[in-house]
Amino acid sequence: MAVYTSSAELGRVMTVNDFFVRPDHRRRGIGRELAKHLIEECERMKIDEIGLEVLHGNKTAARFWESVGLRQADRFLFRKKLGR
Numbered sequence: 001m002a003v004y005t006s007s008a009e010l011g012r013v014m015t016v017n018d019f020f021v022r023p024d025h026r027r028r029g030i031g032r033e034l035a036k037h038l039i040e041e042c043e044r045m046k047i048d049e050i051g052l053e054v055l056h057g058n059k060t061a062a063r064f065w066e067s068v069g070l071r072q073a074d075r076f077l078f079r080k081k082l083g084r
């Protein structure tokens with residue numbers, strides 16, 4: 001699940017919110033193929049930047065995204081939860 005937004009600073013941004021491979025299908029190159037498809041589709045859409053968050057403890061995801069060419073961003077992540 002990814003959403004497109006535009007930003008004065010970053011240009012056309014695609015933010016990946018959810019990216020999963022079923023546990024019993026992992027480590028067979030499926031994630032790499034999905035990421036390749038995502039990147040190609042973003043290139044077709046003239047996206048300037050793909051962004052996503054990875055939890056600190058999720059080393060697998062961090063290694064995965066590095067392995068498909070993404071680099072860690074030099075940014076702080078801030079948020080405020082609003083109660084309902």
Ligand SMILES: CC(C)(COP(=O)(O)OP(=O)(O)OC[C@H]1O[C@@H](n2cnc3c(N)ncnc32)[C@H](O)[C@@H]1OP(=O)(O)O)[C@@H](O)C(=O)NCCC(=O)NCCS
Nearest residue numbers: 019020021026027028029030031032053060061063064067
């Ligand atoms: C991250 C995830 C999508 C990877 O999917 P996958 O299909 O297993 O990944 P691939 O088999 O294509 O692996 C590609 C490369 O990523 C790296 N990688 C993947 N899993 C890894 C692991 N457990 N440990 C270290 N490196 C790993 C490797 O470099 C791997 O290449 P290699 O197998 O030739 O060594 C999958 O583990 C997942 O669904 N995790 C849970 C959800 C999640 O964390 N999503 C990302 C949050 S944004």
